[in-house]
Amino acid sequence: MTQTTAPKNFGFGEDEVMLRDMARKMLDDQLPADRLRTLVAENPEPVYGHGQRAPWDEDLWAAIVELGWTGLAIGEDERGSDISMVGIAGIIEEAGRHCLPSPLIPTLSASLVLRAAGTNAARAILTKIAAGEVMATLAITNEQGSWEAEDAPLVATASGYDLILNGTAYFVQDAFKVGLLVASARLGEKLVLCAVETNAAGVTLEADHIHDLTRDQATVHFKDVTVAADAIASPNASAAMRTVWPSLLALVSADMVGASEWLLQTTVEYANQRVQFDRPIGFFQAVKHPLVNVMIEIDRARSLLYHACAEIDAGSTRAEVAARMAKSAASDASNFASDRAIQLHGGIGFTWEYGLHVYFKRNLHNQVYLGDGVYQRRKLADILIGPSNTQSGQS
Amino acid sequence: MATLDFSSDPNEFRAYARNWLAENAPSPPPERLPITPIEVMTVGQRDYLQTWQRKCYEAGLVGCDIPKAYGGYGMSGFQKIANQEMQRADVPYLINMVGLSMAAPTIMRHGTEEQKAKFIPGCLSGDEIWCQGFSEPGAGSDLANQRTSAERDGEDWIVNGHKVWTSLGHFAKWMILVTRTSKEDVKHAGMTYFLCPIEGHEGVTVRPLVKMTGEEGFNEVLFENVRVPDAYRLDEVGNGWAVAMTTLAAERGAAEGAGSGGFGAGENAIGDLITLAKETVTNGICAADDPITRDAIMQQAIVAEGMKQSARRAGVPALCDHPMRLPLQSKVSITEFDQEVARLGVQIAGAHSTLYKLDPKAPGQGHWPLSYINSYGATIAAGTNEIQRNILGERVLGLPKTK
Numbered sequence: 001m002t003q004t005t006a007p008k009n010f011g012f013g014e015d016e017v018m019l020r021d022m023a024r025k026m027l028d029d030q031l032p033a034d035r036l037r038t039l040v041a042e043n044p045e046p047v048y049g050h051g052q053r054a055p056w057d058e059d060l061w062a063a064i065v066e067l068g069w070t071g072l073a074i075g076e077d078e079r080g081s082d083i084s085m086v087g088i089a090g091i092i093e094e095a096g097r098h099c100l101p102s103p104l105i106p107t108l109s110a111s112l113v114l115r116a117a118g119t120n121a122a123r124a125i126l127t128k129i130a131a132g133e134v135m136a137t138l139a140i141t142n143e144q145g146s147w148e149a150e151d152a153p154l155v156a157t158a159s160g161y162d163l164i165l166n167g168t169a170y171f172v173q174d175a176f177k178v179g180l181l182v183a184s185a186r187l188g189e190k191l192v193l194c195a196v197e198t199n200a201a202g203v204t205l206e207a208d209h210i211h212d213l214t215r216d217q218a219t220v221h222f223k224d225v226t227v228a229a230d231a232i233a234s235p236n237a238s239a240a241m242r243t244v245w246p247s248l249l250a251l252v253s254a255d256m257v258g259a260s261e262w263l264l265q266t267t268v269e270y271a272n273q274r275v276q277f278d279r280p281i282g283f284f285q286a287v288k289h290p291l292v293n294v295m296i297e298i299d300r301a302r303s304l305l306y307h308a309c310a311e312i313d314a315g316s317t318r319a320e321v322a323a324r325m326a327k328s329a330a331s332d333a334s335n336f337a338s339d340r341a342i343q344l345h346g347g348i349g350f351t352w353e354y355g356l357h358v359y360f361k362r363n364l365h366n367q368v369y370l371g372d373g374v375y376q377r378r379k380l381a382d383i384l385i386g387p388s389n390t391q392s393g394q395s
Numbered sequence: 396m397a398t399l400d401f402s403s404d405p406n407e408f409r410a411y412a413r414n415w416l417a418e419n420a421p422s423p424p425p426e427r428l429p430i431t432p433i434e435v436m437t438v439g440q441r442d443y444l445q446t447w448q449r450k451c452y453e454a455g456l457v458g459c460d461i462p463k464a465y466g467g468y469g470m471s472g473f474q475k476i477a478n479q480e481m482q483r484a485d486v487p488y489l490i491n492m493v494g495l496s497m498a499a500p501t502i503m504r505h506g507t508e509e510q511k512a513k514f515i516p517g518c519l520s521g522d523e524i525w526c527q528g529f530s531e532p533g534a535g536s537d538l539a540n541q542r543t544s545a546e547r548d549g550e551d552w553i554v555n556g557h558k559v560w561t562s563l564g565h566f567a568k569w570m571i572l573v574t575r576t577s578k579e580d581v582k583h584a585g586m587t588y589f590l591c592p593i594e595g596h597e598g599v600t601v602r603p604l605v606k607m608t609g610e611e612g613f614n615e616v617l618f619e620n621v622r623v624p625d626a627y628r629l630d631e632v633g634n635g636w637a638v639a640m641t642t643l644a645a646e647r648g649a650a651e652g653a654g655s656g657g658f659g660a661g662e663n664a665i666g667d668l669i670t671l672a673k674e675t676v677t678n679g680i681c682a683a684d685d686p687i688t689r690d691a692i693m694q695q696a697i698v699a700e701g702m703k704q705s706a707r708r709a710g711v712p713a714l715c716d717h718p719m720r721l722p723l724q725s726k727v728s729i730t731e732f733d734q735e736v737a738r739l740g741v742q743i744a745g746a747h748s749t750l751y752k753l754d755p756k757a758p759g760q761g762h763w764p765l766s767y768i769n770s771y772g773a774t775i776a777a778g779t780n781e782i783q784r785n786i787l788g789e790r791v792l793g794l795p796k797t798k
């Protein structure tokens with residue numbers, strides 16, 4: 001592993017600034033807060049009452065694919081744009097800031113996994129993703145919601161050159177928005193990765209009834225699903241999954257950093273307008289100081305996020321520690337930002353109509369997804385303090 | 396002062412500084428030094444540290460960016476490099492902290508040619524130690540509520556009043572002093588800033604104040620008809636508040652510098668906590684195996700790394716939404732981190748945290764509880780963290796002013 005000297009600017013140069021600013025402008029124009037509310041939170045009844053999937057803007061998504069965002073994490077040989085992780089984080093922050101409902105993070109995550117797998121089969125799939133022909137998501141989580149890559153949800157058995165998959169993958173993100181599942185399975189002692197189309201024979205998508213209005217989630221059943229040799233993305237994926245895990249954590253962290261900053265700025269704006277006791281409530285230190293504390297927590301998460309991305313980009317052995325720190329800080333900061341945003345808005349923040357809940361729920365989902373702060377710190381302690389001699393839970 | 400001919404290349408200067416520090420790091424002090432220079436109390440500590448500062452100054456590591464006419468080296472941007480290298484080399488701190496990071500920048504900005512020539516060289520060499528006379532019994536967070544008066548008397552001013560929390564006052568030759576010179580103008584108006592003689596000066600009484608730890612750490616300074624020449628007035632009569640703001644901004648800047656260079660201290664603190672946890676066994680259970688303790692240590696490890704990376708990010712404008720957003724956080728972050736780490740050390744050491752430093756059974760010479768008790772000095776000094784949060788809320792977030 002290389003241990004290069006970290007660049008002063010985390011590798012965030014002119015190109016990365018341009019990409020981020022373009023993303024911000026595009027989403028400011030196409031998905032302003034009132035449009036988001038009309039899109040996903042017109043009425044609670046369809047989603048919560050009837051279990052329908054929250055709507056999303058497929059035209060906006062087509063424009064995003066046109067811009068090449070789905071190929072950001074894909075190498076140039078596969079006709080992706082091969083943007084650094086820190087550059088991708090800048091764009092994902094904007095997606096989080098606008099609560100963009102889309103399979104962007106799932107597709108980037110799946111691409112990063114395929115790229116780490118590095119096989120010809122994986123590269124062929126990446127070429128299709130880069131071309132915008134197909135979107136993908138990861139099906140790598142078991143019923144208990146384990147965030148350990150080795151705890152694959154599926155079982156594979158060999159059948160000639162093919163594999164047969166059986167089992168159920170849980171907590172699959174935005175499965176209804178994509179055409180391809182990158183699924184992990186146990187093949188004896190080995191961890192394998194397979195690319196399976198969502199409409200393949202034997203695959204059934206069952207929609208989860210979830211809180212977050214900006215994504216869908218599925219429980220995906222695999223019944224004797226045949227995977228041809230050219231769809232086996234990795235016959236032995238343990239090392240690849242270890243390598244790619246920090247990137248998966250960084251993507252979700254970036255989303256939370258962006259969403260939390262939006263909550264902070266929106267609450268500051270409200271505190272400057274809302275008058276009680278003849279003053280804007282932001283005058284009162286009971287309001288002012290918590291907002292400052294939210295800012296400090298967001299900034300900690302944001303700095304740790306860029307650090308994690310820079311370590312990932314450098315191929316550093318410290319990437320896991322850096323990314324788990326970022327995910328822990330971002331999970332906690334986003335929880336705090338959501339919490340104070342609702343509380344400091346008072347009654348109006350608690351209403352459906354006002355729409356703060358859209359951010360609150362997206363943050364809540366992201367806090368839990370891939371492990372919350374406590375979980376990340378348990379993993380960090382195993383690395384930085386050493387394994388615990390008493391039983392300290394999952395590890 | 397030795398004549399040194401530096402290359403104007405920052406990398407060469409850094410290499411020079413690193414090399415010099417490696418070769419000239421002093422032998423350990425005769426008695427243990429306190430954590431910060433403002434707590435230096437004994438003559439032995441002072442003599443040791445003054446010798447060290449003079450040596451650093453003569454080597455060109457102090458006064459780098461001050462013009463040669465005032466005893467400096469006339470470079471630009473080199474002091475930051477020297478400071479980073481001194482932090483890195485883990486050599487003793489410079490005792491004249493108030494002089495270097497508060498008095499000198501203020502005098503350079505507001506002083507006359509005569510004042511710069513008179514005051515700056517001794518400040519750099521450390522031969523003349525400075526203290527700060529801002530806080531008063533009735534002017535803490537509300538700094539503008541100054542009562543210490545200065546009245547014109549011919550070519551002099553007559554000062555009467557009471558300053559508190561005066562670190563290094565017992566060793567100081569000079570004080571940066573804020574006074575009220577007009578009773579008509581209220582609050583921010585009517586204040587005037589002086590460079591006031593302290594040591595052996597008639598009418599000045601320096602009395603130690605005892606901290607909550609039982610140690611002497613700072614002083615109160617009483618002024619009874621103290622005569623200060625008008626030549627020691629800094630800037631215009633009535634402009635004292637603006638001058639004081641220069642001092643506070645310089646102080647914050649120095650704290651940021653310490654933040655960006657001092658992250659090693661954070662990493663060391665986490666290492667110390669882990670060592671303590673591994674060495675603490677109660678009823679056969681090692682603290683390092685306790686899940687709650689592990690989580691608490693990791694929380695602080697994340698804060699430490701966050702401060703380090705924020706210091707790095709503060710230098711990348713494209714990744715900062717507001718230029719003062721990160722710099723203004725550093726005082727709050729560093730002081731509360733130190734406090735939380737010490738509190739956690741107390742928690743891990745358990746029953747042993749009851750022991751004072753002189754008890755031979757105290758682990759780490761009683762370091763953890765004493766650091767914890769002492770940590771409130773930093774969360775209160777230099778603008779309480781509550782005042783810092785007002786500043787952040789108002790200047791960075793744009794919330795309405797508390798006052």
